[in-house]
Structures are given as C-alpha cells and as structure tokens.
Amino acid sequence: MGWMAWTLPTAIFCSAVFAMLALMAVLEKVYPTVLRKGLLPIETTRGDRLFIGLLTSGFIHLFWLAATEELSLVWASAISALWLATLLRWG
Amino acid sequence: MEKTYYPKAWLMVLPVVAIVSFSAIVPLMTVINYSVQDIFGPENRYFVGMEWFREILGDPEIRGAFQRQFLFSFAVLAIEIPLGIAIALCMPRKGPWVSVVLILLALPLLVPWNVVGTIWQMFARPDIGLLGIGINxxxxxxxxxxxxxxxxxxxxxxxVWHWTSLAVLLCYAGLQAIPDAYYQAARIDGASRWAVFRYIELPKMRGVLMIAILLRFMDSFKIFAEPFVLTGGGPGDSTTFLSQYLTTMAVGQFDLGPAAAFSIIYFLVILLVSYVFYQVINNLGKGVS
Structure with a gap:
C-alpha cells in the first residue's frame, strides 16, 4: 500500500466515507428508504441526501479555503457536519 | 406500478463493484493522498495539509481557465443540443436514405481527437487552408x-463538427422510439407541427437529451487534445483549458501534489454540474410525459 502514499488524515477521511456507505447499506436493509420532499426542492432518498450533503460539504471546504487565510479549516468541517446532519434529517 | 425486488441482485453487481474499485476508487484515493503531500519521489514526500488546495484556489490563471472552460462548455451545449435536435427532426424515418445519413453522421465520431485537431489545423490555416482562405x-x-x-x-x-453527430444520433433514437399512435392522436386533434414537437417529441426525448447533455458537458469540460493540437492553448492563454493546465502541472513540471489538488477540485466541479443538470432535466419534464 506504500505506493498509494497514505497519510493519517487521508486514511481517516477515506475510512469515514466508507463507514458512512456501509452504514447506509445496513440502514437500507433494516429500514428501506422512502422518497420524500423536505428542505430540498426535489424528492430524495436517504442516499441522495448523503450524496448531496457530502458534495456540498466538499464545496464548503473549498470556499472556506478560498475565502479565509487564517481561520482554521475545523470551522468548515463543523459547518459541514451540521449541514450534513440537517440535510439527512430534514432534507 | 409495484416494484419487484430480487434479494440476490447485489451478487450480480459485485463484478462491476470490484472492477470500479480497482479502476476508479483506488486511483481516486491515491490522488486524495497526493493532494496533501509534497512529492519529491516514492519515499521522499512531506505532508503539507491543505496548502495545495489554497494555492490552486488562489491562482488567477487557474481561475481564468475555469471561466474559459465554463464558457466553452455552455457554448458547446447551446449550439450542439438544439442543432442535434433540429437535424434529427429533419432526418428520414424510413427508407434507404436512413442508413446513408446515419453513416455520414457517424463519420466524425470515428475520427480520433488529435486527428480532428490536425485536420482543423490545416483546414483553418489562413495561408493554405480551405476555410482560412475562404473566410479571408x-x-x-x-x-x-x-x-x-x-x-x-x-x-x-x-x-461542433466533431460532436454534434452524437446529439443527432441520440435524438434520432429517441424520436424513432415514439409510437405512431401519438402522431395519429395529434393529427386527429389538429395539432400544429410546433405542438407535436413541444408536447410529444420533446417530452419523449427527455431521457436521451439528458444523456446527450451530460455526455457533452462532461466531455467538453475535459477537452484537451483538439485545442492543444489546433492552437496549443493560444494565442496567449485564450484557448488554454483546464486539462492543459493540469497536464502541464503534472507531466511538464512534475508538481504532483498541486496537480492532485487541482484534479480533485476539477472532479468535484464536474460532479456538481452534472448532478445539477441531471436533477433539472429529470424534474423539468415530470408530469408532461
């Protein structure tokens, strides 16, 4: 695995994404998803909301990096986590 | 209609998952790893955090390339999709000419990207090219x-010369799939040609149009070989698109870390715009067809 040039932060990041996908698979088996319309203007499944949440979280981090010089990226991560939770619950 | 669920269906998808894992997910994870490091060699690399992302996002040349790329992709869609629909509508539906027209339309699609660039390089030259001499x-x-x-x-x-055919062929396939009963009903109702297009053909082509728009957007957003051969990105950097910047960074300068960060931003933008297109087209026609 050395050729993949792993670092601890990227390993944690990729593991977290895979853990989320595994959790979604288990949830789908136990509680099959239902199409619903919430905060978003489109009908979404649980997987759609996770995808939209992760994608927009990526952009929150990019905007944070582009717009701020000094502020820690932890703030962007906190905003993203809050946004993701909101989307999954009420999206 | 009630959906049928096959409990063992996931087994059928496993080979695809395995192939995609090796061909896409492992390289993507490697790029993520590279994007946070300064790479001097296989055993000589240093963690730099989000430094490369900050550098890429603050680079005015890359911002300019992003603007040019968006302008180019939207211009491509604005021309190729309506033109593709128009040509498909004019094509014969039956008879011996169908094969002739289909073969003629498929020809540009068979030409490799760099050959297209070379053809147009000669064709458009103001001193010896037919197009260049003609315009002058x-x-x-x-x-x-x-x-x-x-x-x-x-x-x-x-x-447009290279790729409009793709939109035409997809639209033509969509038009051919419309049952005659729809046209008969429209004739009975005395519908105009425009009404037939607006309320029958366009909604029925929604699926193929979505594929055409997504394919053309993703492909034009990644364009490299044709402009590279035709103009080399010039004059100045007026036709230098994102792929050319990325290639120069990764292969020319061997800046693997910044190139990896650039690739991730590039990938996220394509993913976002394609998803928005997909949702918009999917939801626009709901209730019409």
Missing amino acids: GLGIDYNFTGNSIDAWVTVLAMD
Whole structure:
C-alpha cells in the first residue's frame, strides 16, 4: 500500500466515507428508504441526501479555503457536519 | 406500478463493484493522498495539509481557465443540443436514405481527437487552408493563430463538427422510439407541427437529451487534445483549458501534489454540474410525459 502514499488524515477521511456507505447499506436493509420532499426542492432518498450533503460539504471546504487565510479549516468541517446532519434529517 | 425486488441482485453487481474499485476508487484515493503531500519521489514526500488546495484556489490563471472552460462548455451545449435536435427532426424515418445519413453522421465520431485537431489545423490555416482562405476571401480578416476570437470560434466550430453527430444520433433514437399512435392522436386533434414537437417529441426525448447533455458537458469540460493540437492553448492563454493546465502541472513540471489538488477540485466541479443538470432535466419534464 506504500505506493498509494497514505497519510493519517487521508486514511481517516477515506475510512469515514466508507463507514458512512456501509452504514447506509445496513440502514437500507433494516429500514428501506422512502422518497420524500423536505428542505430540498426535489424528492430524495436517504442516499441522495448523503450524496448531496457530502458534495456540498466538499464545496464548503473549498470556499472556506478560498475565502479565509487564517481561520482554521475545523470551522468548515463543523459547518459541514451540521449541514450534513440537517440535510439527512430534514432534507 | 409495484416494484419487484430480487434479494440476490447485489451478487450480480459485485463484478462491476470490484472492477470500479480497482479502476476508479483506488486511483481516486491515491490522488486524495497526493493532494496533501509534497512529492519529491516514492519515499521522499512531506505532508503539507491543505496548502495545495489554497494555492490552486488562489491562482488567477487557474481561475481564468475555469471561466474559459465554463464558457466553452455552455457554448458547446447551446449550439450542439438544439442543432442535434433540429437535424434529427429533419432526418428520414424510413427508407434507404436512413442508413446513408446515419453513416455520414457517424463519420466524425470515428475520427480520433488529435486527428480532428490536425485536420482543423490545416483546414483553418489562413495561408493554405480551405476555410482560412475562404473566410479571408470574403473580406473578413481571419487568423486563428494570432487572434483570440478567431481561435475561440475555430475551436468551437471544430467541437461542433466533431460532436454534434452524437446529439443527432441520440435524438434520432429517441424520436424513432415514439409510437405512431401519438402522431395519429395529434393529427386527429389538429395539432400544429410546433405542438407535436413541444408536447410529444420533446417530452419523449427527455431521457436521451439528458444523456446527450451530460455526455457533452462532461466531455467538453475535459477537452484537451483538439485545442492543444489546433492552437496549443493560444494565442496567449485564450484557448488554454483546464486539462492543459493540469497536464502541464503534472507531466511538464512534475508538481504532483498541486496537480492532485487541482484534479480533485476539477472532479468535484464536474460532479456538481452534472448532478445539477441531471436533477433539472429529470424534474423539468415530470408530469408532461
């Protein structure tokens, strides 16, 4: 695995994404998803909301990096986590 | 209609998952790893955090390339999709000419990207090219190697020549799939040609149009070989698109860390815009068809 040039932060990041996908698979088996319309203007499944949440979280981090010089990226991560939770619950 | 669930269906998807894992997910994870490191060699690399992302996002040249890329992709869609629909509507539906027209339309799609660039490089040259001499003969001062607007128009025309056929073939397939009963009903109701197009053909083509728009957007957003061969990114950097910057960074300068960060941003933008297109087209026609 050395050729993949792993670092601890990227390993944690990729593991977290895979853990989320595994959790979604288990949830789908136990509680099959239902199409619903919430905060978003489109009908979404649980997987759609996770995808939209992760994608927009990526952009929150990019905007944070582009717009701020000094502020820690932890703030962007906190905003993203809050946004993701909101989307999954009420999206 | 009640959906049927096959409990063992996931077994059928496993080979695809395995192949995609090796061909896409492992390289993507490697790029993520590279994007946070300064790479000097296989055993000589240093963690730099989000430094490369900050550098890429603050680079005015890359911002300019992003703007050019968006402009180019939207221009491509604005020309190729309506033109594709129009040509598909004019094509014969039955008879021996169908095969002839389909073969003629498929020809540009068979030409490799760099060959297309070379063809247009010669075709558009103001000194020996048919197009270049023809335009200059009309009294229009045209030189794609020295004028940015001429270079842009030529790259755009080359892409339209190369790829409109794809939109035509997809739209034609969509039109052929419409049952005759719809047209008969429209005739009975005395519908105009426009009404037939607006309320029958366009909604029925929604699926293929979505594929055409997504394919053309993703492909035009990644364009590299044609403008690289035709203009080399010039004059100045007027036709330097994102892929060319990325290639120069990764292969020319061997800046693997910044190139990896650039690739991730590039990938996220394509993913976002494609998803928005997909949702918009999918939801626009709901209730119509």
